[in-house]
Amino acid sequence: MPLVPHARRRAERLNRWGAERGAPVTSAPVTDLLAATAALVGVPSESHHETPLADLVEQRLRAAGHLTVDRVGDNVVARTTAGRGLRLVVAGHLDTVPANGNATPRIEGDLLWGLGSADMKGGLAVMLELACTVAEPAVDVSWVFYAGEEVEAVHNGLRHLFEHRPDLVHGDAALLGEPTDGVLEVGCQGTMRLVVRMRGARAHAARPWMGRNALHRAGHLLVALDGYEGRRPVLDGCEYREALQAVFVEGGVAGNVVPDLATVTLNHRFAPDRSIDEARAHVEDVLAPHLDEGDEVEVVDVADAAPPGLRHPLLASLRERNGLDVRAKLGWTDVSRFAAAGIPAANFGPGDSAVAHTRDEHLDRASLERVHGALEDLLRTGA
Amino acid sequence: MPLVPHARRRAERLNRWGAERGAPVTSAPVTDLLAATAALVGVPSESHHETPLADLVEQRLRAAGHLTVDRVGDNVVARTTAGRGLRLVVAGHLDTVPANGNATPRIEGDLLWGLGSADMKGGLAVMLELACTVAEPAVDVSWVFYAGEEVEAVHNGLRHLFEHRPDLVHGDAALLGEPTDGVLEVGCQGTMRLVVRMRGARAHAARPWMGRNALHRAGHLLVALDGYEGRRPVLDGCEYREALQAVFVEGGVAGNVVPDLATVTLNHRFAPDRSIDEARAHVEDVLAPHLDEGDEVEVVDVADAAPPGLRHPLLASLRERNGLDVRAKLGWTDVSRFAAAGIPAANFGPGDSAVAHTRDEHLDRASLERVHGALEDLLRTGA
Numbered sequence: 073m074p075l076v077p078h079a080r081r082r083a084e085r086l087n088r089w090g091a092e093r094g095a096p097v098t099s100a101p102v103t104d105l106l107a108a109t110a111a112l113v114g115v116p117s118e119s120h121h122e123t124p125l126a127d128l129v130e131q132r133l134r135a136a137g138h139l140t141v142d143r144v145g146d147n148v149v150a151r152t153t154a155g156r157g158l159r160l161v162v163a164g165h166l167d168t169v170p171a172n173g174n175a176t177p178r179i180e181g182d183l184l185w186g187l188g189s190a191d192m193k194g195g196l197a198v199m200l201e202l203a204c205t206v207a208e209p210a211v212d213v214s215w216v217f218y219a220g221e222e223v224e225a226v227h228n229g230l231r232h233l234f235e236h237r238p239d240l241v242h243g244d245a246a247l248l249g250e251p252t253d254g255v256l257e258v259g260c261q262g263t264m265r266l267v268v269r270m271r272g273a274r275a276h277a278a279r280p281w282m283g284r285n286a287l288h289r290a291g292h293l294l295v296a297l298d299g300y301e302g303r304r305p306v307l308d309g310c311e312y313r314e315a316l317q318a319v320f321v322e323g324g325v326a327g328n329v330v331p332d333l334a335t336v337t338l339n340h341r342f343a344p345d346r347s348i349d350e351a352r353a354h355v356e357d358v359l360a361p362h363l364d365e366g367d368e369v370e371v372v373d374v375a376d377a378a379p380p381g382l383r384h385p386l387l388a389s390l391r392e393r394n395g396l397d398v399r400a401k402l403g404w405t406d407v408s409r410f411a412a413a414g415i416p417a418a419n420f421g422p423g424d425s426a427v428a429h430t431r432d433e434h435l436d437r438a439s440l441e442r443v444h445g446a447l448e449d450l451l452r453t454g455a
Numbered sequence: 456m457p458l459v460p461h462a463r464r465r466a467e468r469l470n471r472w473g474a475e476r477g478a479p480v481t482s483a484p485v486t487d488l489l490a491a492t493a494a495l496v497g498v499p500s501e502s503h504h505e506t507p508l509a510d511l512v513e514q515r516l517r518a519a520g521h522l523t524v525d526r527v528g529d530n531v532v533a534r535t536t537a538g539r540g541l542r543l544v545v546a547g548h549l550d551t552v553p554a555n556g557n558a559t560p561r562i563e564g565d566l567l568w569g570l571g572s573a574d575m576k577g578g579l580a581v582m583l584e585l586a587c588t589v590a591e592p593a594v595d596v597s598w599v600f601y602a603g604e605e606v607e608a609v610h611n612g613l614r615h616l617f618e619h620r621p622d623l624v625h626g627d628a629a630l631l632g633e634p635t636d637g638v639l640e641v642g643c644q645g646t647m648r649l650v651v652r653m654r655g656a657r658a659h660a661a662r663p664w665m666g667r668n669a670l671h672r673a674g675h676l677l678v679a680l681d682g683y684e685g686r687r688p689v690l691d692g693c694e695y696r697e698a699l700q701a702v703f704v705e706g707g708v709a710g711n712v713v714p715d716l717a718t719v720t721l722n723h724r725f726a727p728d729r730s731i732d733e734a735r736a737h738v739e740d741v742l743a744p745h746l747d748e749g750d751e752v753e754v755v756d757v758a759d760a761a762p763p764g765l766r767h768p769l770l771a772s773l774r775e776r777n778g779l780d781v782r783a784k785l786g787w788t789d790v791s792r793f794a795a796a797g798i799p800a801a802n803f804g805p806g807d808s809a810v811a812h813t814r815d816e817h818l819d820r821a822s823l824e825r826v827h828g829a830l831e832d833l834l835r836t837g838a
Contacts, residue, residue, distance in 0.1 A: 278698060288677050322704070341660065
């Protein structure tokens with residue numbers, strides 16, 4: 073697609089913006105990336121229905137000629153094999169959450185509206201563009217387009233590749249194109265969901281002293297959570313911030329019965345300086361004063377944290393050459409799958425995560441082109 | 456049905472038991488009341504399906520000859536019209552809760568097992584027996600057999616009669632045959648259900664400080680309820696005891712979202728010295744410290760309390776001549792419908808309310824015959 077005039081002007085402006093901050097002047101993108109993103113938004117790819125988009129991506133990558141392309145289910149991996157000393161993995165998910173009246177892309181000036189524009193078809197457009205246009209990168213690159221990120225982990229394509237085709241996803245460092253609006257979001261906090269079942273004894277609501285109200289018991293736990301102050305450890309200069317929240321409470325038998333069971337679901341986010349076992353022990357310490365015989369605590373979901381990884385030369389170079397802002401990733405993302413395999417990884421993509429999964433999801437051109445410019449520079453110059 | 460030997464022996468024993476306490480010697484029941492109750496248990500009458508039992512009751516009452524019988528839907532009322540100075544209303548509901556593997560009656564010695572044996576086919580058996588055998592009572596009697604007590608008030612047959620045929624249910628005093636195990640349970644507490652909606656603001660569970668956890672807010676209310684001490688006013692020598700309980704708590708959006716709404720359902724029981732408005736004002740005082748802008752409190756169900764009514768000569772006579780124990784009724788019952796019409800009323804029936812609505816519902820012969828004896832004495836002697 074030819075570069076439209078306003079996109080070129082904007083690219084030039086961005087290059088000036090970067091140059092003023094000491095960033096290298098990169099060439100303007102040869103493609104209108106906002107229009108390219110709109111085209112990807114126009115191919116629906118809700119989780120479990122990524123095949124048409126995977127087909128399109130595979131076709132584009134194969135046409136580029138300089139890439140070795142593998143397809144595993146609806147996951148597509150394209151690699152350069154130039155025998156460079158380092159390999160960078162750049163990964164992004166193909167799927168979106170379900171549409172919410174926003175399935176049709178719409179460009180207004182320098183804004184693209186539509187499902188997946190920010191999370192993360194903007195990132196996919198940058199990846200596709202660079203994969204096809206940078207034929208001789210300074211580092212080898214594995215471009216990983218994967219399915220099933222927005223649903224339960226069992227469907228996650230990156231997880232599947234790590235299990236069954238680790239050769240396709242291993243490298244020296246990794247970037248995930250999740251929306252960070254061009255900030256380098258490093259590491260990620262771990263996440264743990266626990267279900268706490270607090271017991272009581274049923275009684276008629278007119279004679280509650282014959283029983284024990286499990287919901288009233290849960291109140292004491294909820295008040296403790298309300299006053300919970302999470303740790304804020306600083307790792308590699310990045311401040312993490314832990315959290316412990318009740319995300320569900322359920323209980324009740326009938327309108328005239330003292331309930332004998334309260335079920336409280338907790339969500340805990342823990343910084344990368346704690347293991348899963350340490351995080352669990354911490355939550356149990358918080359719970360202990362509120363638990364009694366017969367109560368149960370069950371970990372129903374858990375995922376490791378990932379350390380910042382900023383010391384790796386590829387990530388350090390990306391940061392320094394582009395003057396990128398860095399912040400700790402507080403949520404959990406697939407970077408921790410790379411971290412678990414010993415591969416330093418960070419989130420770096422266009423778009424604002426705050427609009428992801430909302431009806432008003434959108435993406436602005438500047439964010440898209442800033443990320444494109446920084447990544448192109450990394451590929452051309454290496455560590 | 457002829458009186459079986461062991462029932463006669465038991466009746467004689469009961470009469471001696473009563474005589475030793477100064478109660479009048481009554482004649483042994485002419486019917487085996489436990490077997491008669493078993494026969495009623497054998498006619499299924501879950502709420503909304505009372506017609507076969509109403510048919511049977513109507514037929515028996517019409518056969519007695521000395522009664523004026525009216526049928527309104529599945530409600531049957533039989534009245535003596537001897538022109539006595541006082542009229543006693545004796546009422547009992549025909550329906551049961553749904554069966555729970557206990558639909559078939561089974562007699563073991565002096566115990567009857569089965570659905571509705573205690574709540575309240577034992578009471579119905581006593582009513583039918585006395586309606587048919589005491590042809591010339593010292594007070595006029597209205598025997599009210601009604602449908603739909605175990606379900607929402609809108610189906611309640613007694614309520615229906617008060618609205619559409621008040622002539623059939625009015626009198627000077629009333630007794631309800633609910634299971635009290637032969638104790639005179641007077642008055643009843645009022646009941647009120649309220650739904651409290653507490654608001655928060657959604658946020659990602661990894662950044663909870665961006666929102667406000669509505670469940671954590673609800674915790675403070677639940678703790679206040681846990682420490683709630685209900686008033687214990689003494690009226691006519693009977694101690695009531697108020698209560699305020701959370702009977703349902705609901706809240707939660709998703710496993711990784713700070714919830715923005717907690718819904719707490721409260722059940723309040725209030726003594727007969729308070730009106731509905733006073734009770735509501737009291738609950739609002741308890742809630743006030745925990746509510747914030749945007750929260751809502753909605754009364755979803757309310758029923759008046761009923762004063763003890765023990766000063767009425769008919770109830771006083773029943774109590775004194777039989778040396779009955781008296782206690783305040785803490786739950787809500789249909790006596791409050793009589794109280795609302797200015798008719799002093801009490802619960803007085805065979806069976807243990809603790810086994811009502813359980814799979815192990817049962818009734819013992821002694822309880823049945825004690826209630827029969829006391830009521831027969833009241834009918835034969837009057838106030």
